[in-house]
Amino acid sequence: MxxxxxxxxxxxxxxxxxxxxxxxxxxxxxxxxxxxxxxxxxxxxxxxxxxxxxxxxxxxxxxxxxxxxxxxxxxxxxxxxxxxxxxxxxxxxPSSISIRVEQDPDFFSPALLRLARENNLNLEELQKIIGTGSGGRITKRDLELYLEKRTEKEESSLQSIERLQMTGMRKAIADNMVRSFYEAPHATLITEIDITDVMQCIQKEKQNFLEKYQAKLTLTSFIARALVKALQEFPLLNSSLDKDTILMKKFINLGIAVSIEQGLLVPVLKRAQELSLPKIAQGISDLSHKARKGKLAPNDVTEGTITITNFGMSGVQIGIPIIRYPEVAIIGVGASYRKVIPREDDSLTIRNMVNLSLTFDHRVLDGMYGCAFLKTLKGHLETDEGL
CATH class of the missing domain: 2.40.50.100 (RNA polymerase II/Efflux pump adaptor protein, barrel-sandwich hybrid domain)
Known part of the structure; x- marks a missing residue:
């Protein structure tokens, strides 16, 4: 049966x-x-x-x-x-079906549709071609001749244009970004943070840390730990909005943006509030490796509550990222730089600095709340207790 x-x-x-x-x-x-x-x-x-x-x-x-x-x-x-x-x-x-299909002038074979798609020809334009096949059907040769004539007309302008078809992932990312940008009123705050002590700790401990935990000790790990501490004091940033209801999350799932050839993936470090600095570093390292190798499972990229994106790895000092829907905030990390800072006695010192940006959904929180959060995050990083 x-x-x-x-x-x-x-x-x-x-x-x-x-x-x-x-x-x-x-x-x-x-x-x-x-x-x-x-x-x-x-x-x-x-x-x-x-x-x-x-x-x-x-x-x-x-x-x-x-x-x-x-x-x-x-x-x-x-x-x-x-x-x-x-x-x-x-x-x-049934033969009747075969006869009907072959006599239908609006029938396009898979090969014909594939050739049209490869040449960026939509269905409306395809239907305008005069067919020479049985019953007025458009043949492959009809389409090839049409494309040759179109190419001759557009050759001068097309020589300076390269068409890149958006991949499924790229289109999906674009749709998500457009939805977030137009649904959530974005606001951004930026603060400058002294990371001299953190960078000294990284330089001092990085080799032993790598040997002991098989993971690199990075600035992102320290920022993630400081972010977790600050979010526990400012829980609105660790929420989402469902119509007119704010959903407060009792867990902190950190999205870590990872750049790959096809676009940007955001694997999620689950329940970060329960993790030590070594566990955070190991988690970020493992997820980044899986992202670049194409080994992420669906569970690795869902249920994020807030995201960290580090455009500083490309040498950019300040950026304004777009919130990842349905989250309500994203942290942007710029490139570190050295800056001359005056002391209280008017002497000068050189410090390592970084700009952190907070982009948030203005429907959920106001600017003063965001400022207080950034001040707290800055304090946690500048007075970090090390490992």
Missing amino acids: SEEIKVLLPKLGESIHSAIIVQWFKKVGEVVQLDEPLLEVSTDKINSEIPSPIAGVLQEICAEVDQEVQVGDLLAIISTEGMQTKKNLEKNT
């Missing part, structure tokens, strides 16, 4: 509600095994493979590449009847 199984987009994480189809590993008519990767999807957090829930034949693909789908949407249908091959499926297809 045959059975048709619907493949739906599963929930990939607590705050993930949609994804973009990146690629299909199987074609209609091909056999697929239980748990064999069926397709790849992308969110603003991570790329994931969706496995087949059953062994059978891929009967229908219901979501195309680059299409955005919601959790629970139908992706494909798998049939278990006889494990038929593509040849058998074609043999059993």
Whole structure:
């Protein structure tokens, strides 16, 4: 007895509600095994493979590449009847259907659509091409001739333009940033912090720390620890907004922005309020390594409550980052620099400084609250107790 199984987009994480189809590993008519990767999807957090829930034949693909789908949407249908091959499926297809499709001038073959997509040709423009095939259908040669003529007309301007198609991850990141920027009124405060003592501690302890904990002792680790302390005094920054209700989080999950070739990933250090400095450093190191190797699991990139982004690694001293929805705040870390500071006796000293920026959702807190938070964070860093 045959059975048709619907493949739906599963929930990939607590705050993930949609994804973009990146690629299909199987074609209609091909056999697929239980748990064999069926397709790849992308969110603003991570790329994931969706496995087949059953062994059978891929009967229908219901979501195309680059299409955005919601959790629970139908992706494909798998049939278990006889494990038929593509040849058998074609043999059993009624001839009336084949005749109707071939005579439909609005039918475009997968190869034709793929060629159009590769040349940035939308469906509306494709339908304007005069077809020379049976029943007025557009053939591959019709499309190639159209593209040649279009190229000749636009050649002079196109020589100085390079088109880069946005990847699934890049588009997902863009959508998330646009949503955050337009839904949350952003405000940013910046403070200058003396990190001389912290940098001296790092220089003194970094080798022993690496040998003992197999992780680098970095400025980000110290900032993360100071941030956790400050958040316990200013919990509004560790919340999210659900319509007109502020959701106060009793746990602190730190998002650590990691730059990769395809964009930006933000793995999450869970329950940071329970971690010592060595554990924070180890956690950041492990998550960053997994991000760059493409080994992050969905659980590694969900449930963040506040994010740290370190643009100082690129030599930038001041930046204004965008909040990661649905969080209400993000901390930006600039590049450290040396500055001449006058003492009380009018003598001069050289100190290591860094600019920290706080971007926050003005619906949740006001500027004075943000200023008090930054002052507290600054105090924790400048009077850090070391390891």
